[in-house]
Amino acid sequence: MTDDVWLPIAADEIDGLPDPSATGSRKGLNYLYWNGGPDYPGDPADCVFYAVPYMKPSGIVVPPLAAMTSVCVVQTLSAGIDHVQPGLGSLRPGVQLCNARGVHEASTAELxxxxxxxxxxxxxxxxxxxxxEEWRGGFYPALADKSVLIVGYGSIGAAIEDRLAPFECARVARVARSGRATARGEVRALTDLPALLPEADVVIVSTPLTEQTKGLVNASFLARMRDGALLVNVARGPVVDTKALLAEVESGRITAALDVTDPEPLPPGHPLWHAPGVLISPHVGGSTSAFMPRAKRLLAGQLTRFAAGEPVRNVVLTTG
Structure with a gap:
């Protein structure tokens, strides 16, 4: 039996990986490349560290989990973990699931x-x-002097606020699952949303997809938004009730900018494509030139800690 590490990036392309032959708390790591192809690179039972292929669906990345009887760490290269959650019940207790905090903040906030x-x-x-060949002049809304509400104030939400700072917004409010204080100001709890939504000109959704946030942006949420407000979704498509959103944008009461949709990919003929006031980008928040160097640094750092027997970072849950 070997201590296999499944990587979606070839090991020789990642600077700083621990030497496979180095001795430490583990007997040595055997790096195997797998990016979701039909053939596994080795026996899943020998895998101790599984770096999940990026932007591959659950149907590809979840099946090997059931056979990974030795796995200790499952590392996603995405900020969200919803695509691997269906397979977590098949893992033995004590497996750590880590997300890609630090990889996507710059790109997602930029978009x-x-x-x-x-x-x-x-x-x-x-x-x-x-x-x-039409000259469409006139006055248009500015971001300056607008009130902004960030729903989902984790590392990506904070990075978005960093980039809002130079734009002279009148106010930035922050909402997370639970309230807390930050250097930038108070973060309000999700229960405060009904009072905050009517005050915002721009509502940014950057929350992870969980059972609690699925359908969070429903008809009631949207009805509380100010007339003329802009909804921006850079979270996951199912956080927003598509039917409810369509009703609001088709009435012209609000507008929307969506990097994610439900369904996704958005199929031809779907009414969202041509809904008035809707701008759609094809889930490219994190897939930029900034992704690969940050993903490689994350994998090298995590595996260096893992090989040395030190705690890995970005642990979002431990099976049990």
């Missing part, structure tokens, strides 16, 4: 600001106008 600015300043209309 969030791009979606807000594009939506407010009318960029999609300008592009359509350019295609038709």
């Amino acid at each position: 969030t600001l791009a979606l807000i600015l594009a939506s407010l300043r009318g960029i999609p209309g300008f592009v359509r106008g350019q295609d038709k």
Whole structure:
């Protein structure tokens, strides 16, 4: 039996991985490349560290978990863990599930600001106008002086606020599962949303997908949003009730910018494609040139700690 490590990036492309032959708390790591192909790189029972292939569906990344009887760490390269959760019940107790905190903050926050600015300043209309050789001048909304509400104030939510700072927003409010104090100000609990939604011009959703957040942005949530407000979803598609959102945008009462949708990918002919006031990007919040160097640094750091018997980081749950 070997201490296999399944990596979705070839080991020789990752600087800083521990030497496979080095002695320590483990007898040596055997790096195997697997990025979701039809053939496994080795016996799943020998895998002690499983780095989950990025942007692959549950149907691909979950099946090997049931046979990973020796696994100690399951490491996603995504901020969310919802795609691996269906397989966690098959794991032995004590397996640590880690997310990719530190990998996606810069890219996702960058896209969030791009979606807000594009939506407010009318960029999609300008592009359509350019295609038709039409000069579409006039006054458009600015981000300056707007009140912004961030729903889901983890590391990505904080990174979004970092990038909002230069835009002279009138106010930034923060909401998370539970309230707390931060250096930037108070983070309110989800239970405070009904009072906060009517005060926001821009509502950014960056919460993880859980049983508690699925359908969080429902008809009641949307009805409490201010007339003319912009909803931005960079979380997961099922956090938003698509039917309820369509009713609001089709009425023209609010607008939306969506990097994620439900269903996803959005199929041809779906009404969201042509709904008024809706800007859609194809779930590209984290998939930029910034992803690979940060993902490699995360894997090298986690495996260095793992090989040395030190605690790994970004643990979001332990099976049991």
